[in-house]
Amino acid sequence: MSDIGSSGIGNTRYPYYYGPEGRLLLVDSALEAVGRGSTTIGIKTSTFALISSHIKPTKPLVEASEKIFAIDGHVGATGSGYIGDILQLIDEMRIAAQKYRFTYDSPIDIKSLARQLSSYLHDFTIYAVRPQAASIIIAGRDPAGVQLYQVDPSGTYFSGSGFAIGQYSDTAIDIVQKEYTEDITIAQAVQLSDRAIEKALGEKPLVERGLVTSKDATFKKMVNS
């Protein structure tokens, strides 16, 4: 008999069912994969939301994958995990944003976007398929203000002011939590997220960033300084 399932009673052949501890093995594995992804951070105040992601160094002649993505004019996202899965989820969000415009003639609100992504991810947790090994951080601006969301492979989504996902995200979020204040400036937030990624990795990293502010309400990739 195969032993890919958990060692629980009568559940050795179906890794997509609940394990004996009431956990979903496949979802846990997806989260495990996210935990090995590049360190990625989101910081939000009432005036702006910043997302930044570590770019893992590649071979000298290979261009590193893009990590900050515009979803629509007013919202952007980044992620950690398998890059193929991230790209797929990014495209799902872009399509969701355009469909929303098509149906309602107005830009999608960030909560609806997070909710749709969550619903898409959740579908993978109820069938015998591989869940997407990617967590996504969404930064956007809508009539309710500046928004920051994290969406996990389980379909769980959170709204908040500071998130860290990927490798050493525990260390990174510690640093962000310690130094975060509601009146932090954009420059300070950039510095803080850089420092959090650097501390987590123990080296000077290459970072890609994206920003949306309450003032101009358009999501922009930040030029590397």
Place this chain on the structure above:
Amino acid sequence: MTTIVGIRTKEGVVLGSDRRASKGFFIGSKITQKITKIDDTLAVAIAGQLSDADYMVKLVKAERNLIELRRGFPVTVKESARLIANQAYTGLKNYQPYFVELLVGGVDQEGGQIFVADMSGAITSEEFASSGSGSPIAYGVLESIYHKDMTNEQAKEIATKAVAAAMERDPGSGNGIDVLTIPNLSLVVEERRR
């Protein structure tokens, strides 16, 4: 019903239209907007079923946004016209045609361009074009005074003249004229630099 015209110039494109929406022998609206901007570089002038045209325009808008986000550079005018034509063709082949004839006008790296897209899914590139019940009259004006090296200002005048003539003799057109000018990209950049 309707009269719409589109003119390509060396400086960009100009679209013109009347404002009448007919319901049989009744004037349904006197302030219809028949020229829809898709963005700052592309617009569509509509003849035919407004609901069908609106639906197509919204689809193209969404597709253009998606394509640009995915590939990182904008969709050309020709590609946009093709998107519309594909939709029209699919509709025709599925026995649910879109009852429209659209003038797609816009600017890209190639300069200004006018395309005519009809319900059969055909697209043709034109220097100037007209559509709607008033088009034979508008064409009369366009054929007699259009020339290749026009400025946008001159094209605006000619578009106005063509629609005005059609409004005089075509009962399906009337109630005022709308004109939209889209200047070439290089011109826009130059203006911003100053």
